[in-house]
Amino acid sequence: PSRSDITYFGAGPSGLPHEVIEDAAQALVNFNNTGLGIAEHSHRSNIATTILNEAKADLASYLDIPDDYEILFMQGGGSGEFSALAYNFVGAWVARKQREIGFDGLNSAVKTDLKLDYIITGSWSQKAAAEAERLFGEEHVNIVADGRKMNDGKFGSIPEESTWKLSKGAAMVYYCDNETVDGVEFPGFPKSLEPGLEGDDGPIVVADMSSNILSRKIPIKNFSAIFFGAQKNLGVTGITVVVIKKSFLPPATSQPSATLMRQLGLPIPPRVFEYETVAKNNSLYNTLSIFDVYVAGRVLKGLLLQHPDKVEGQQAISQQKAQLIYKALEAHPDVYKIVPDKTVRSRMNICFRIEGGDSVEKTFVEEGAALGLTGLKGHRSVGGIRASNYNAVPLEGAEKLAEFIGAFASHRET
Ligand code: PLP
Numbered sequence: 485p486s487r488s489d490i491t492y493f494g495a496g497p498s499g500l501p502h503e504v505i506e507d508a509a510q511a512l513v514n515f516n517n518t519g520l521g522i523a524e525h526s527h528r529s530n531i532a533t534t535i536l537n538e539a540k541a542d543l544a545s546y547l548d549i550p551d552d553y554e555i556l557f558m559q560g561g562g563s564g565e566f567s568a569l570a571y572n573f574v575g576a577w578v579a580r581k582q583r584e585i586g587f588d589g590l591n592s593a594v595k596t597d598l599k600l601d602y603i604i605t606g607s608w609s610q611k612a613a614a615e616a617e618r619l620f621g622e623e624h625v626n627i628v629a630d631g632r633k634m635n636d637g638k639f640g641s642i643p644e645e646s647t648w649k650l651s652k653g654a655a656m657v658y659y660c661d662n663e664t665v666d667g668v669e670f671p672g673f674p675k676s677l678e679p680g681l682e683g684d685d686g687p688i689v690v691a692d693m694s695s696n697i698l699s700r701k702i703p704i705k706n707f708s709a710i711f712f713g714a715q716k717n718l719g720v721t722g723i724t725v726v727v728i729k730k731s732f733l734p735p736a737t738s739q740p741s742a743t744l745m746r747q748l749g750l751p752i753p754p755r756v757f758e759y760e761t762v763a764k765n766n767s768l769y770n771t772l773s774i775f776d777v778y779v780a781g782r783v784l785k786g787l788l789l790q791h792p793d794k795v796e797g798q799q800a801i802s803q804q805k806a807q808l809i810y811k812a813l814e815a816h817p818d819v820y821k822i823v824p825d826k827t828v829r830s831r832m833n834i835c836f837r838i839e840g841g842d843s844v845e846k847t848f849v850e851e852g853a854a855l856g857l858t859g860l861k862g863h864r865s866v867g868g869i870r871a872s873n874y875n876a877v878p879l880e881g882a883e884k885l886a887e888f889i890g891a892f893a894s895h896r897e898t
Pocket residue numbers: 496560561562563564608660662663664665692693694695713
């Protein structure tokens with residue numbers, strides 16, 4: 485088939501806008517008539533710096549990122565950030581404590597007070613918490629809430645905020661804004677993590693936005709950091725973006741020395757995972773794939789061109805597409821069971837089961853593929869169907885899927 489025959493609902497990597505891929509293919513061969521492809525130019529060339537800075541500026545403009553935040557392009561994927569966040573925010577916690585209490589009490593403060601808080605609502609936040617336990621020990625990881633306890637050991641809900649057990653002065657509170665595998669999305673910024681009254685900055689909140697970034701407006705000011713891999717809504721696999729408050733970077737804050745951390749029995753991050761180092765070098769501490777940044781930049785330019793009101797324009801379309809698909813499923817409650825609770829249904833990863841189980845689901849995937857609707861198989865860990873409704877899926881693609889959902893059900897009902 486040709487590209488125009490296919491609507492791709494894969495969960496990541498996802499599809500990309502056709503014009504971006506055409507442009508990127510050309511850029512790989514001969515970038516701007518330089519006689520060299522974009523992946524061959526030095527990451528330290530003016531060409532590379534321009535691409536990098538433009539992508540940063542366009543991301544800041546599209547998401548309305550304030551000036552007191554830094555944008556970092558990193559490697560190691562979303563999974564790398566599970567580790568990087570823990571390392572860096574523990575470092576910031578130690579630096580803060582040392583300023584507050586000096587060196588003498590540090591050792592015992594680490595033992596009693598150092599906590600990393602995790603809100604677990606799906607497979608990815610669970611992995612992030614497990615990584616923190618591996619690096620720092622279970623005694624330093626506090627599970628604020630666990631979506632599984634409410635739902636037969638399966639993900640599909642977000643526990644009531646009134647039941648959350650937040651630590652006092654945690655090094656960070658972590659959550660995953662959209663759980664790609666389980667189809668659970670936070671409906672908005674959690675009330676209990678909001679900054680408090682004047683003078684109270686509120687908790688240090690960090691979030692994984694790998695699978696819903698660029699699809700809705702986010703209150704950046706409420707976060708100390710967010711991160712997202714490029715391979716869903718931003719571009720191709722290979723770069724991960726971190727947006728971090730500058731107050732966690734020099735000159736405001738520096739990571740504690742390796743010697744001090746060793747004395748405290750705490751691990752230090754590899755250099756390439758140290759936000760301070762990456763920020764100081766404008767994301768060019770080591771070789772960065774400028775091709776990946778170029779593709780992300782093209783995606784952002786396309787979005788900015790398409791939506792004069794920026795991310796809010798895309799948010800309306802994302803909502804419309806998700807509603808079309810959920811409505812089609814809801815029209816046949818005997819055939820389709822939507823996995824997550826209604827209030828936390830993801831607009832990006834639409835997860836459902838089909839009456840009859842695996843064999844009927846297999847038929848659904850096959851019949852869908854025959855119509856050009858591909859990538860519908862659920863994650864191997866949970867099974868079922870997952871339609872990933874990322875930004876590159878056009879409205880007509882969502883309409884086609886909704887129509888197929890209806891036709892498949894009618895066929896089974898008769
Ligand atoms: N976080 C979320 C929400 C994801 O969907 C994924 C991957 O699908 C990851 C993290 C892990 O990203 P990576 O595969 O880049 O390590």
